[in-house]
Amino acid sequence: MINFIKCNTLFSKLTAISLFSKIGDRLFYTTMLMLATSLPQANLAITIVSVSETVPLLLGFFIGSIADRQQHKVRRMIINSLLRSCIYTLMGFLLNYSSTFILIVIMASLNFLSDIFGNYSSALTAPFTKLLIKRNDMEQAQGLISVTSQLVNVLATFTGSLLLSFFLSQTVAFLNALIFLLVGILFLLVRKKLESIENKIKASPNDPLRQMITGNLKTIFQNKIILNDLFQLSLINGFFGGITPIFVLFLKDSAVIFFSKPITIAILSSSITIFMIIGSEISPKYLTKTSTTRFNMISNLFIIIAGIGFLQQNIYLILFSSSIIALALGIVSPRFSAKIINNYPAERLGGIVTTVNSMLVVIPPITALIFPILASLSLPFSYLCFIIYGITLLIISKLILWKS
Numbered sequence: 001m002i003n004f005i006k007c008n009t010l011f012s013k014l015t016a017i018s019l020f021s022k023i024g025d026r027l028f029y030t031t032m033l034m035l036a037t038s039l040p041q042a043n044l045a046i047t048i049v050s051v052s053e054t055v056p057l058l059l060g061f062f063i064g065s066i067a068d069r070q071q072h073k074v075r076r077m078i079i080n081s082l083l084r085s086c087i088y089t090l091m092g093f094l095l096n097y098s099s100t101f102i103l104i105v106i107m108a109s110l111n112f113l114s115d116i117f118g119n120y121s122s123a124l125t126a127p128f129t130k131l132l133i134k135r136n137d138m139e140q141a142q143g144l145i146s147v148t149s150q151l152v153n154v155l156a157t158f159t160g161s162l163l164l165s166f167f168l169s170q171t172v173a174f175l176n177a178l179i180f181l182l183v184g185i186l187f188l189l190v191r192k193k194l195e196s197i198e199n200k201i202k203a204s205p206n207d208p209l210r211q212m213i214t215g216n217l218k219t220i221f222q223n224k225i226i227l228n229d230l231f232q233l234s235l236i237n238g239f240f241g242g243i244t245p246i247f248v249l250f251l252k253d254s255a256v257i258f259f260s261k262p263i264t265i266a267i268l269s270s271s272i273t274i275f276m277i278i279g280s281e282i283s284p285k286y287l288t289k290t291s292t293t294r295f296n297m298i299s300n301l302f303i304i305i306a307g308i309g310f311l312q313q314n315i316y317l318i319l320f321s322s323s324i325i326a327l328a329l330g331i332v333s334p335r336f337s338a339k340i341i342n343n344y345p346a347e348r349l350g351g352i353v354t355t356v357n358s359m360l361v362v363i364p365p366i367t368a369l370i371f372p373i374l375a376s377l378s379l380p381f382s383y384l385c386f387i388i389y390g391i392t393l394l395i396i397s398k399l400i401l402w403k404s
């Protein structure tokens with residue numbers, strides 16, 4: 001890993017800047033939620049905050065294609081970071097006022113705008129990875145990004161909670177503004193080197209946006225292996241979206257609790273994160289001849305086993321199955337990202353990567369909503385639905401790959 005970083009210094013710097021930016025993305029989210037929960041209309045306020053975080057990801061179809069059309073990508077990365085710094089500075093001043101529902105709506109709107117700029121910056125940086133990394137090293141590069149991104153998400157969420165224990169929400173907003181100011185400065189420091197790479201990227205400022213979006217979708221859907229991986233990753237992520245609320249309900253009647261219910265829930269979340277990180281770490285080095293289709297099939301089978309664990313009230317089987325699914329997902333994710341970057345031209349990567357990301361994030365919020373609804377009808381039926389879900393994934397994979 002250290003040798004890889006030394007041999008790819010510009011890529012490592014670009015990745016580090018992007019990860020630093022991700023800290024800013026996650027840091028203020030906890031603050032927003034805490035402000036929302038303090039209101040009488042807490043449920044509605046929390047929903048608005050969640051929507052402000054989710055919708056920008058779903059707009060990746062448009063944002064990425066717009067980024068692909070742009071020239072002067074590095075300059076736009078710097079401007080975006082400075083704009084986000086201004087947004088959080090404004091939020092800091094707004095927090096001088098007492099928390100009201102209107103204030104939360106304004107803050108969520110500003111957060112939405114900041115996340116739009118953030119996804120736009122991610123799309124602008126996407127083509128550089130293809131030009132900075134050799135094809136044979138792409139999987140290792142994506143493994144590095146996957147591991148560090150997950151660690152940063154956990155660290156930023158924990159740091160946000162910790163900061164709120166000692167400082168005012170206003171202080172966290174200003175700290176976030178400082179982070180994005182530093183991101184802009186860091187982009188400025190590597191600007192010349194990145195611009196020399198950018199000269200190799202062909203921008204398409206005159207291409208119709210609708211044509212670019214449909215072209216990206218068609219490109220993804222034509223490759224059956226990539227399409228199957230995309231559907232599988234999205235739906236397996238959906239399993240993790242559904243399991244947490246059902247696990248919380250499961251613990252009400254569980255005979256086995258580890259210390260307390262919150263700690264038991266934390267053990268589930270931690271095991272998923274840890275095994276996903278382990279999978280991303282070992283992906284470029286081990287089991288390289290095993291196809292992503294095989295790993296996805298393993299995940300599907302263990303989703304079925306997790307459903308059986310729920311039905312049998314076996315918490316150990318649930319935790320074990322979830323860990324194996326997370327491990328397989330961690331192995332597949334960097335390999336899938338490497339396929340995307342290696343198989344498509346640099347000038348189209350912004351749109352394709354953000355389109356893929358949009359598809360990957362659309363299912364978990366849906367399953368997080370559907371499974372609790374199923375549980376309200378019958379908790380054992382929701383357990384059975386995990387088995388049906390796993391079987392459905394196996395069938396979808398067979399149908400997509402049929403005659404491929």
